[in-house]
């Protein structure tokens with residue numbers, strides 16, 4: 001049985017979803033870009049102020065398929081707008097919370113549906129929370 005499950009999962013591939021959150025300007029988008037989405041040091045050039053990653057204003061998702069030694073992984077990265085730039089910042093986290101809840105609801109709906117063969121699993125597995133080094137506690 002374990003072998004069967006193993007074989008089936010390897011064949012189907014894995015999914016992994018990572019979300020980043022935290023105050024604005026801490027380098028969330030930069031980290032994502034350098035970790036996953038760009039070739040680091042490939043004809044490297046130092047960007048000027050305009051070319052730099054601009055502020056993230058909406059939740060954006062990037063999906064990439066990775067295959068290593070026959071094992072497939074669908075990696076999804078969710079970038080979120082940083083906290084602290086709105087006029088009222090008391091509910092900055094709400095949008096992210098809603099996003100995560102929506103993914104669970106979507107999966108639940110798909111799972112209860114008729115065609116359950118090719119469900120896309122976008123549920124968030126992991127959250128990188130950025131903390132400002134010069135914040136207030």
Ligand SMILES: Nc1nc2c(ncn2[C@@H]2O[C@H](COP(=O)(O)OP(=O)(O)OP(=O)(O)O)[C@@H](O)[C@H]2O)c(=O)[nH]1
Nearest residue numbers: 023024025026027028029030053054055056081082
């Ligand atoms: N010195 C230094 N600067 C960095 C580093 N990471 C990012 N930056 C700079 O910090 C600024 C903000 O980076 P972003 O990646 O846009 O920050 P963010 O957290 O995505 O910001 P929001 O989208 O507003 O939430 C940019 O000008 C980056 O070039 C780092 O490790 N060191």
Ligand SMILES: [Mg+2]
Nearest residue numbers: 028029055056
């Ligand atoms: Mg950003």
